[in-house]
Amino acid sequence: MSKRSIKNAPFIHGGVGASAIMRDVIIALIPALIWSVYIFGFRALTITVLSVASTVLTELIFCKATKKESTVSDLSAVVTGLILAFCLPVTAPLWMPILGGAFAIGVVKMPFGGLGKNFLNPALAGKAFLLLSFPKVFSGYASPATARGLSPFAISVKAKLVPSLLGAVEDGVDNNTLVDMFYGNMAGCIGEVSKLCIILGLLYLLIRRVISWQIPVAYLSVFFILAFSFPRGMDEAMNFAIASLLCGSVAFASVFVATDPVTSPMTSVGKIIYGVLCGGLTLLFRYFGSAEEGAVYAILVANTLVFYIDKLTCPKKSGGVKIGN
Amino acid sequence: MAYSFSGGISLKTENKTRALPTKPFAEPALVAVPLSGCLPAVSAGDFVDIGTCIGFGKTEDCPPVHASVSGTVVSVERRPLDKGGEDTFVVIKNDCRHTVVSGLDPISKPLWEIKPEEIIARARNAGIVDAGSGKSLASILRAAVGKAKRLVINCTESQGYESISYRVMAEQTEAVIKGAKLIIYALGLRKADLVIEEKKDKLIAKIEEHITDKALVDIKQTTSKHPISVDNRLIYAVYGKRVPLGGSPLDAGYVVIRPETAANLYRALSTGMPMIHKRVTVSGDSIKTPLNLIVPVGTSVKDIAELCGGTKKRFKRAVKGGVFTGYAVGENAVIEKTDDSLLFLSSVKAERSGCVRCGKCIDACPVGLTPSLLAAYGEKGLYSEGLSLGAEHCIGCGCCAYVCPSGIPITALIKKTLKEGRTEDEQA
Numbered sequence: 001m002s003k004r005s006i007k008n009a010p011f012i013h014g015g016v017g018a019s020a021i022m023r024d025v026i027i028a029l030i031p032a033l034i035w036s037v038y039i040f041g042f043r044a045l046t047i048t049v050l051s052v053a054s055t056v057l058t059e060l061i062f063c064k065a066t067k068k069e070s071t072v073s074d075l076s077a078v079v080t081g082l083i084l085a086f087c088l089p090v091t092a093p094l095w096m097p098i099l100g101g102a103f104a105i106g107v108v109k110m111p112f113g114g115l116g117k118n119f120l121n122p123a124l125a126g127k128a129f130l131l132l133s134f135p136k137v138f139s140g141y142a143s144p145a146t147a148r149g150l151s152p153f154a155i156s157v158k159a160k161l162v163p164s165l166l167g168a169v170e171d172g173v174d175n176n177t178l179v180d181m182f183y184g185n186m187a188g189c190i191g192e193v194s195k196l197c198i199i200l201g202l203l204y205l206l207i208r209r210v211i212s213w214q215i216p217v218a219y220l221s222v223f224f225i226l227a228f229s230f231p232r233g234m235d236e237a238m239n240f241a242i243a244s245l246l247c248g249s250v251a252f253a254s255v256f257v258a259t260d261p262v263t264s265p266m267t268s269v270g271k272i273i274y275g276v277l278c279g280g281l282t283l284l285f286r287y288f289g290s291a292e293e294g295a296v297y298a299i300l301v302a303n304t305l306v307f308y309i310d311k312l313t314c315p316k317k318s319g320g321v322k323i324g325n
Numbered sequence: 326m327a328y329s330f331s332g333g334i335s336l337k338t339e340n341k342t343r344a345l346p347t348k349p350f351a352e353p354a355l356v357a358v359p360l361s362g363c364l365p366a367v368s369a370g371d372f373v374d375i376g377t378c379i380g381f382g383k384t385e386d387c388p389p390v391h392a393s394v395s396g397t398v399v400s401v402e403r404r405p406l407d408k409g410g411e412d413t414f415v416v417i418k419n420d421c422r423h424t425v426v427s428g429l430d431p432i433s434k435p436l437w438e439i440k441p442e443e444i445i446a447r448a449r450n451a452g453i454v455d456a457g458s459g460k461s462l463a464s465i466l467r468a469a470v471g472k473a474k475r476l477v478i479n480c481t482e483s484q485g486y487e488s489i490s491y492r493v494m495a496e497q498t499e500a501v502i503k504g505a506k507l508i509i510y511a512l513g514l515r516k517a518d519l520v521i522e523e524k525k526d527k528l529i530a531k532i533e534e535h536i537t538d539k540a541l542v543d544i545k546q547t548t549s550k551h552p553i554s555v556d557n558r559l560i561y562a563v564y565g566k567r568v569p570l571g572g573s574p575l576d577a578g579y580v581v582i583r584p585e586t587a588a589n590l591y592r593a594l595s596t597g598m599p600m601i602h603k604r605v606t607v608s609g610d611s612i613k614t615p616l617n618l619i620v621p622v623g624t625s626v627k628d629i630a631e632l633c634g635g636t637k638k639r640f641k642r643a644v645k646g647g648v649f650t651g652y653a654v655g656e657n658a659v660i661e662k663t664d665d666s667l668l669f670l671s672s673v674k675a676e677r678s679g680c681v682r683c684g685k686c687i688d689a690c691p692v693g694l695t696p697s698l699l700a701a702y703g704e705k706g707l708y709s710e711g712l713s714l715g716a717e718h719c720i721g722c723g724c725c726a727y728v729c730p731s732g733i734p735i736t737a738l739i740k741k742t743l744k745e746g747r748t749e750d751e752q753a
Binding site (some may be wrong): 002003004005006007008009010011012013014016017018019020021071074113114115116117212261262264265266267268271314315 | 334485642644646647648649650651652653668670672673674675676677678679680681682683684687688693694695697698714715721723726727728729730731732734736737740
């Protein structure tokens with residue numbers, strides 16, 4: 001990684017670099033990875049490894065092709081690869097993480113100038129690309145028992161698919177299912193099933209001050225309140241809201257994707273606005289969108305608005321928010 | 326509850342020099358006393374004693390300069406300064422006899438017989454300069470007459486290495502309090518506040534022993550976050566008053582000085598000795614033995630480095646003015662009356678990448694700017710855009726560049742915006 005020798009004041013640096021932040025995100029993702037291998041078997045690991053390899057290699061090749069210094073060592077490509085893999089079902093054919101990773105880095109991240117310059121979250125854009133191109137793969141998920149029987153190395157697998165729980169929550173779920181959803185004993189995308197592992201990651205990121213509380217808290221609370229206020233199906237509102245929170249990718253996305261510093265606002269107020277926007281849009285996409293899951297498109301739409309949120313909330317001289325000696 | 330402000334950074338490293346008693350260093354072979362704009366009163370070959378006036382101030386606000394050692398004047402020369410510009414230096418060869426100039430005039434009469442103007446005049450003639458603001462004490466006092474409401478002794482040191490204010494408060498408690506009372510008297514004020522960082526319980530207990538009247542001199546405790554030691558931040562944190570842009574704390578009604586200045590005033594009146602010594606903390610990661618020193622004004626960086634056991638192998642640059650806000654100096658630079666510290670630092674490297682928009686600089690900025698945007702404008706040369714985002718409010722504390730995970734020299738880029746933007750304005 002490139003280093004800068006400090007020549008001007010301050011002649012001191014806190015020592016936390018971009019790679020240290022990315023390393024913390026990777027550490028925060030490890031519980032979910034371990035759980036996914038435990039619950040879905042080694043095919044989950046194969047998909048994750050291929051996805052990371054694809055993102056890292058694409059970045060390397062892009063840097064070589066454009067004769068730039070390699071930026072792989074900032075570890076952001078590894079994070080993108082991990083998040084992309086975690087958004088895929090374990091039944092996905094093995095070329096899918098490779099294609100998605102190449103798209104995320106080669107189309108969404110690097111052409112805009114690399115880390116910090118992309119306006120969409122690369123992993124999420126990769127997932128949206130796969131979702132639009134191959135909707136069949138995302139039409140159902142293998143139950144944990146079926147998934148463990150899948151070959152880790154077969155390019156594509158045939159398995160009995162069950163519809164995701166998103167449909168089921170409208171018919172009502174019992175308490176045992178809710179507990180299973182919390183621990184992650186359910187069918188779903190590789191890294192998104194275990195809310196417990198996601199909470200562990202969230203706590204680690206908060207303690208290490210990698211992310212701030214505003215986005216996940218605003219996102220999830222708005223999502224929860226809206227789901228509680230406008231429940232669907234015959235189940236009681238509270239039960240429905242909790243089940244909505246525990247199924248799909250909303251929990252994972254709010255902690256690991258919406259908090260991506262590059263594609264989220266910079267100020268605290270902006271982060272709250274962004275979180276509220278994501279929460280509201282997620283529910284709207286879930287209720288009225290053609291795809292089952294709303295978080296992917298909600299965050300991508302919110303990404304495009306970050307520029308304006310920043311413009312609105314950056315303290316200005318005339319605005320007089322808090323500038324002053 | 327300690328007074329605090331939003332933003333800033335808490336340093337995790339302990340300031341080790343606080344525990345070191347101040348040592349006098351009186352024997353540099355040569356000193357080069359900067360005249361700070363004064364006219365030289367001596368020429369090469371003259372003999373000077375300690376305290377001999379070697380530079381006349383042209384104006385009321387420009388105090389005289391005195392010889393800090395006894396010996397022969399080797400030369401009077403112009404030298405460039407590391408912070409920019411140049412200055413006249415009187416180079417004196419030390420004869421180590423410590424002869425003191427005759428005719429020092431200590432005041433022996435009781436306080437109520439001294440006129441306020443006399444205190445200000447004495448402050449000027451003693452050449453006392455306040456290290457915090459870099460101004461002479463006399464000009465600070467003269468500007469404050471009738472305008473100030475309270476005296477603030479700023480004892481905070483938040484840059485991690487400096488500890489001279491701490492040492493002055495521990496070693497010269499009586500002199501500081503008496504100096505503060507002299508200033509209160511000279512300006513007709515009611516009260517002085519000693520502002521100290523919290524959790525210095527031993528020191529605070531010691532100062533409290535010396536305070537006889539709490540209504541007159543009181544202690545206020547603040548956070549130890551950087552940049553609390555910047556006067557305007559301190560005034561805002563403790564009193565909640567904002568100093569107008571480009572103004573000094575006096576515009577909000579406060580006279581702010583460092584404790585050493587108060588002690589110097591008391592000494593100047595009680596002994597008649599002008600300000601010829603400066604306390605400095607010599608520290609940093611590449612000096613062998615960090616020390617708190619009292620050195621004659623004009624002692625060179627090289628001599629101080631030798632006294633402190635020399636520099637370590639990794640030594641890269643000497644820095645005056647603090648690790649966050651200072652500037653690099655060469656080995657021939659000398660200690661001036663405004664220097665609190667001399668740091669010997671190794672080369673620091675920061676990981677460099679593009680801005681990741683994490684917003685850490687925004688959280689750290691004590692004046693509520695958006696440093697990341699200002700840096701981006703500075704890099705692209707969009708200076709007027711930078712100014713319209715409030716670049717001129719920047720106090721140069723360095724918090725943004727310290728926390729930046731992308732290693733962007735934000736503070737330097739904002740300074741560039743200010744410099745270039747102002748020239749653009751003038752040309753337009």
